[in-house]
Amino acid sequence: MKRLGEGESYKYLGSPIGLRAGDQLGDLLAKLRKDLDSVRSSELAPWQKIDALHTFLLPRLHFPLRVTATTKKSLARTDTMVYGAVKEWLYLPQRASREIIHLPSHLGGGGYTPLPVLKDCLVVTQAFRMLTCKDPFVRKTAWYSLQEAVHQRLGKIGAPPEKRVLCGYLSGDAEITAGSTAGATASLWSRARRATRDLQRLCGLRWEWSVFRHDISLRLSNPTPHSETLIIPSTSRHRACGLIRRAIGEAYRRRLVAKKDQGKAMEAVTNSWDSSHFLSTGRFTRFCDWRFIHRARLNVLPLNGARRGVLNASRKCRRCRTEDETLPHVLNHCPSHSAAWKRRHDEILSLLRDALPPKWKARLDQKVEGDHSRLRPDLVVTEVPGGTVHIIDVTVPFENRLEALHAARAAKMAKYDDLAARLRCRLQFKQEVHLGALVVGSLGSWDKENERILSRLRIHRGRVATLRKKMVSAAVKWSRDIYCEHVSGQRQYDCDVATTTDID
Ligand SMILES: [Zn+2]
Structure with a gap:
C-alpha cells in the first residue's frame, strides 16, 4: 500500500482518493478549458463546434464527476467559460435568456447542461x-x-x-x-x-x-x-x-x-424537433441563416420596436413608417417586403409539389375547374389512378406562440371549406376530396399537423424527413433575407426569378 503525503492522492477505479483529492479534477478542468479555447479559435462551423463540445470535451467529465467529491465552486470557472462559448457560437447577445444555452439541441438550444447541474x-x-x-x-x-x-x-x-x-x-x-x-x-x-x-x-x-x-x-x-x-x-x-x-x-x-417576450416564438419552435434540425448538422443552412435564426427566435434582434432602455426613440418601422418595427411586422406584415414573402411561400410550395408522386396531376395557384368562386388554392392535386382530389394551401405565419400556427391553419381551412364541399357535390361523392393547410412558421417552426397532409399525399417515407427539413430551412432562409434587406436596404435575393403564385 502506498503511503500518501499531504496533498497527494491516488486513483482507485478512476476515482481520486486522498486529502485534497478534488485537485485531480482541477487538472482535468484546466485541460478542458485549454481544449475549449482550441475549439473556439478553430475554423470549424459553429454547429461543428457545439458538436465537438458535446462529443469530445464534456463526456470527459462524466465519470470523474460521478465518482469524485467536488464542490460546485470549483466548477464555476469552467462552467462560465463553456456557457460563454456556446452563447458566442449561437451568436446571442448579452440579454438573451440563459435557458436557450441549456435547452437540448433538438429543441433549438445549445444543449449544454450547466456543470453543477450535470x-x-x-x-x-x-x-x-x-x-x-x-x-x-x-x-x-x-x-x-x-x-x-x-x-x-x-x-x-x-x-x-x-x-x-x-x-x-x-x-x-x-x-x-x-x-x-x-x-x-x-x-x-x-x-x-x-x-x-x-x-x-x-x-x-x-x-x-x-x-x-x-x-x-x-x-x-x-x-x-x-x-x-x-x-x-x-x-x-x-x-x-x-x-x-x-x-x-x-x-x-x-x-x-413561460417568458413573455423571449418565450413566444420558442413555444412554437420547441413543439417539433424538425424546427431545429440544423442545430446539430447545419444541413440546408447558410452561415448567415445561423447568425440570424437564434437571435430572431428569442426576439433579441436590433429593431426600433424591440429596443430596450432607449427613451424617446422612435419605434416606427424605418420602411413603411406606419407600424411599430417589431419582428412580426418586418417578417410578415411590412408591405415593402411582399415580393419576398411570395418567394418564401413559393419555395415551400414548390418543395411540396416536387415531392409528389410523379404521375399525379398538380395545378398551382389556379381556380378549381368548373367552380364559380374566385378562390385559387395554392395546390390542387388529383391522384392517378384513384381520382382523389387534394386541395392544399400553404401558409407561413409568424410564431406568436403555438396558437398562431393553429389559428393560421384554421383560417385556411375555413376559407376553402365551401369550395371543397361544392367540389364533393359536383363529383357526386365518387371521388374523395381532402382539404388541408401546410403551416410552416416564418422562423422555421414545423407544425406537427402537417404530417397528416404529407401522409395523405403518399410522399415516400424516405423523402418526408428531408422534405420537412428543407421546408423549415427555406422559411428561415427567406426570413433572414427579408430581415437583412429591411435593416440594410440591400436586396438579398435575385429579382429575376418569377414567382408562381399570388399570396393571400
Ligand atoms: Zn413596415
Whole structure:
C-alpha cells in the first residue's frame, strides 16, 4: 500500500482518493478549458463546434464527476467559460435568456447542461446505480453503507432506519434529520442528498421506496411536455441519467416558454424537433441563416420596436413608417417586403409539389375547374389512378406562440371549406376530396399537423424527413433575407426569378 503525503492522492477505479483529492479534477478542468479555447479559435462551423463540445470535451467529465467529491465552486470557472462559448457560437447577445444555452439541441438550444447541474445528475445516478446494482454483494454493501450513514446522522438513536426513511433522507426531507445533533459526515449518500435537493427545484426529483414491489425508484415531475410524472424503477437503472437529463432539459424549456417576450416564438419552435434540425448538422443552412435564426427566435434582434432602455426613440418601422418595427411586422406584415414573402411561400410550395408522386396531376395557384368562386388554392392535386382530389394551401405565419400556427391553419381551412364541399357535390361523392393547410412558421417552426397532409399525399417515407427539413430551412432562409434587406436596404435575393403564385 502506498503511503500518501499531504496533498497527494491516488486513483482507485478512476476515482481520486486522498486529502485534497478534488485537485485531480482541477487538472482535468484546466485541460478542458485549454481544449475549449482550441475549439473556439478553430475554423470549424459553429454547429461543428457545439458538436465537438458535446462529443469530445464534456463526456470527459462524466465519470470523474460521478465518482469524485467536488464542490460546485470549483466548477464555476469552467462552467462560465463553456456557457460563454456556446452563447458566442449561437451568436446571442448579452440579454438573451440563459435557458436557450441549456435547452437540448433538438429543441433549438445549445444543449449544454450547466456543470453543477450535470454533477448533481451524475451523483444521483451513481447512488441509484449502487443501490440497484445487479451484483447482490455490491447492492447489499451499498444499502448497508447508506443505512449506516443515515443512522449516524440521526445520532444512532433507536433501531437502524427503514428503507422508506432512507429514501426520505436521500430526497432531502428536513423532518428526517430534524432534532438530530449529530454532525453530517461526507459520503456518496450525503452528496446524493444535496444533489437531489438541488435537482428538486428543476425537475421535482424524489427517491421512493415501494413496500409492495419491494423496490427503490426515482420520481420526476414534468419530464416531457405532455406528462406530469415519470417513475424510474430499478429495472431502468441504466437509463436513469438520460431520463433525468431529459427532465432537466424540459424544465429549461418550460422556463423559457413561460417568458413573455423571449418565450413566444420558442413555444412554437420547441413543439417539433424538425424546427431545429440544423442545430446539430447545419444541413440546408447558410452561415448567415445561423447568425440570424437564434437571435430572431428569442426576439433579441436590433429593431426600433424591440429596443430596450432607449427613451424617446422612435419605434416606427424605418420602411413603411406606419407600424411599430417589431419582428412580426418586418417578417410578415411590412408591405415593402411582399415580393419576398411570395418567394418564401413559393419555395415551400414548390418543395411540396416536387415531392409528389410523379404521375399525379398538380395545378398551382389556379381556380378549381368548373367552380364559380374566385378562390385559387395554392395546390390542387388529383391522384392517378384513384381520382382523389387534394386541395392544399400553404401558409407561413409568424410564431406568436403555438396558437398562431393553429389559428393560421384554421383560417385556411375555413376559407376553402365551401369550395371543397361544392367540389364533393359536383363529383357526386365518387371521388374523395381532402382539404388541408401546410403551416410552416416564418422562423422555421414545423407544425406537427402537417404530417397528416404529407401522409395523405403518399410522399415516400424516405423523402418526408428531408422534405420537412428543407421546408423549415427555406422559411428561415427567406426570413433572414427579408430581415437583412429591411435593416440594410440591400436586396438579398435575385429579382429575376418569377414567382408562381399570388399570396393571400
Ligand atoms: Zn413596415
